[in-house]
Amino acid sequence: MSPEKLLAARTGRESVYLPSNRLGLYLALRHWCTPGQRLLMSPISADEILFLVLAAGLIPVIAPISVLDGNIEMARALLGTIDAVLTTNLYGLPDDVLGMAGLVVIEDAAHAAETSVDGRPVGTFGVAGVFSLSKHAGAGSGGVLVVDGAADRRALERERDLLLQPGALRKDLFGVATSVGRRLALKLDMARPAMRVAQIMGLQEPRDGYRIALRPDELRAAVAQAPGLPALDAWVQADLHDYRSSRGAVARWYQGRRLARLQGERARRLAGVARLAELPTVARGVLDHVDQPLFRVPLLVSDRDVAIAALERRGVPTGYLYDPPYDDYAEPFVEPSPDREAARWWARHVLPVDPLYAERALPVVESLRPAPPPGDRLLDHAA
CATH class of the missing domain: 3.90.1150.10 (Aspartate Aminotransferase, domain 1)
Structure with missing residues (x-):
């Protein structure tokens, strides 16, 4: 079964297949938010998430977090000053989605493919939930965006198609082989040489500590062009340069197979x-x-x-x-x-x-x- 059908079955929602979670987050931010609006978000997440928010023309309002789980502490957030919320569900620990009732909520479920709150899957509380197929499933790439209505699904598919870049079978095969190799390296206790190979092959961005280099002057010029994703590609594509490239049948078969094995x-x-x-x-x-x-x-x-x-x-x-x-x-x-x-x-x-x-x-x-x-x-x- 395809990954989008598997996640539609889990969430009971309409689903949109994507080459990456990050493209899905951008689509959701553009679809439900207006440039200039204020988005409450956690200060602790992957670099590209911040750049996606900037690419959507939104103002990132950094939330206080709980020392218990690293997620947004809603009781201390100034909710009257924000227009929408982006959750993180850090490491699979759920955000306080019940405390977000009544707000425009976009759920980043990349770390929370199997997390539930009060018996409901994460990804079913907000206007949209965006899943990653490279995290829990370990498929190397791919994402799924879930929403309630068919009209929203069709609109998001059209918006996705405008941003997609051509894929290639050889790239899909390389991605599948890389994913299989990483999993095999872990299983055979060869993680250290595998990490060195990944660095040599340029599969990991050069980093300033745990963050990629910000390049503030260049970033400021790119943000001035927002909303628009291509201007921020140099930052958003960190460690996944083909995050907007179409995936073919081989990659999607592998992603569905990995997801089904969870x-x-x-x-x-x-x-x-x-x-x-x-x-x-x-x-x-x-x-x-x-x-x-x-x-x-x-x-x-x-x-x-x-x-x-x-x-x-x-x-x-x-x-x-x-x-x-x-x-x-x-x-x-x-x-x-x-x-x-x-x-x-x-x-x-x-x-x-x-x-x-x-x-x-x-x-x-x-x-x-x-x-x-x-x-x-x-x-x-x-x-």
Whole structure:
């Protein structure tokens, strides 16, 4: 079954197939928001998400986050000043979508393919939910946007087609082969050489720490052309230069096959979540969601870089690190959060661990020291 049909069945919504999650987010932002509107968003997410918001001509309003789960803390957000909300569902921990009722909500479900809230799948609460096929499913590329109405689906398909670039069979085959190779490398404990090969082949962008280089003067000139995606392509395409390229039958077959296999991995993923949740370093928000097959289990640790190196030696690569928060990384391009300290603390100390490889990671993570306390003010918010 195709990935869009699988996610339509899971969510009960109309679905739009996409070459990437990021293209789907842009389409949703352009479809439901008007240039100049104010979008509440988390300070902790992938670089390209911020650039998509700028490409849509919106004002990124950076939210305060909870130290419990790294997601937007709705109780401290100034909701009367915003026009829409973009969720993150960081590492699969759900945003407070119930606290967003009545707002225009676009759900980024890239980390939350199997997360539910009150028995409803993430991706069914907002006007749109956008899934990634390269995260949980590990298909290397692809995305699906889900909406309630057929009219919106048709309009989004037309808008998608205007932005698509021609694909190629050889690129699809290379993408499938790369995805298979990455999974095989993890299984055979060859993650370190695989990462070196990826760097040599240019599959990972050069980075300034955990963020790609901002190039503020160039970015400012590109933002002046918004709304419009092509002007921001140089930033949005980080680590996925063909994010707007059409995918053919081979890639879509592989994506559907990978997505369909998630159910078979569910028990193993849940077991890993439960085991990692026993650690003293686990983010407290995980304790409320041990019944969810999370994408990653966030630990909050001291000496994170030492831990990352030790995990890599055991064949457990660490990715999905977003440090510093957006309002430190790109302050001239956003409206900063009224309280940045929780995001800085979280981004500095979070160590996301793949629950599928919990047993391989345990010899390292069991001995890690918890992150130093975030301070009395932050602890008061978490209480």
